[in-house]
Amino acid sequence: DAGITQSPRYKITETGRQVTLMCHQTWSHSYMFWYRQDLGHGLRLIYYSAAADITDKGEVPDGYVVSRSKTENFPLTLESATRSQTSVYFCASSARTGGYEQYFGPGTRLTVT
Amino acid sequence: GNSVTQMEGPVTLSEEAFLTINCTYTATGYPSLFWYVQYPGEGLQLLLKATKADDKGSNKGFEATYRKETTSFHLEKGSVQVSDSAVYFCALFSNTGNQFYFGTGTSLTVIP
Numbered sequence: 141d142a143g144i145t146q147s148p149r150y151k152i153t154e155t156g157r158q159v160t161l162m163c164h165q166t167w168s169h170s171y172m173f174w175y176r177q178d179l180g181h182g183l184r185l186i187y188y189s190a191a192a193d194i195t196d197k198g199e200v201p202d203g204y205v206v207s208r209s210k211t212e213n214f215p216l217t218l219e220s221a222t223r224s225q226t227s228v229y230f231c232a233s234s235a236r237t238g239g240y241e242q243y244f245g246p247g248t249r250l251t252v253t
Numbered sequence: 254g255n256s257v258t259q260m261e262g263p264v265t266l267s268e269e270a271f272l273t274i275n276c277t278y279t280a281t282g283y284p285s286l287f288w289y290v291q292y293p294g295e296g297l298q299l300l301l302k303a304t305k306a307d308d309k310g311s312n313k314g315f316e317a318t319y320r321k322e323t324t325s326f327h328l329e330k331g332s333v334q335v336s337d338s339a340v341y342f343c344a345l346f347s348n349t350g351n352q353f354y355f356g357t358g359t360s361l362t363v364i365p
Binding site for chain 1: 257294295296297298299302342351352353355356357358
């Protein structure tokens with residue numbers, strides 16, 4: 141009954157490096173989301189996915205890439221990390237859209253030096 | 254556009270005190286409103302929600318009423334406990350935007 145997991149939980153990387161954050165859910169939820177959490181901004185949506193092979197941009201997609209080849213996985217890649225991408229990243233899933241509850245993972249704290 | 258504004262924190266209360274965290278929203282259409290709670294080191298968890306005007310959401314002693322006339326969804330609890338210490342996020346879901354919009358969060362610390 142793992143639910144939704146994220147890995148790694150903590151990551152330090154250098155400017156310009158590529159880094160991938162992993163998200164895995166065991167509920168077979170159709171919808172998955174990536175948010176970043178920054179002081180003074182709350183949570184902001186980066187990308188979301190309505191189903192395998194269907195993704196769409198959120199509020200702050202620049203500098204990020206996502207894919208969803210399997211329903212249960214939704215990795216987020218920073219192709220060339222920048223200091224402004226230092227943040228806490230949360231993955232979430234939902235069975236349906238239309239305001240249904242989103243279930244959040246524990247978060248990944250990423251520091252870009 | 255869609256946005257959520259919630260009161261600045263941090264908020265510090267003594268155990269058994271009354272809690273109010275203000276939340277107002279701007280939205281197109283008819284949004285659903287939510288309160289999420291984030292305990293230290295964890296992801297967000299749904300606390301309560303309301304899907305239409307005048308609905309009251311409630312859970313674990315917390316309540317919030319969807320007020321369309323004042324575009325508000327204030328969170329209240331009559332008697333807080335130390336275990337309520339967390340960050341509280343107000344959020345809306347807009348069918349026109351088809352996504353959630355979160356407030357900036359309000360940190361609550363309850364002292365014995």
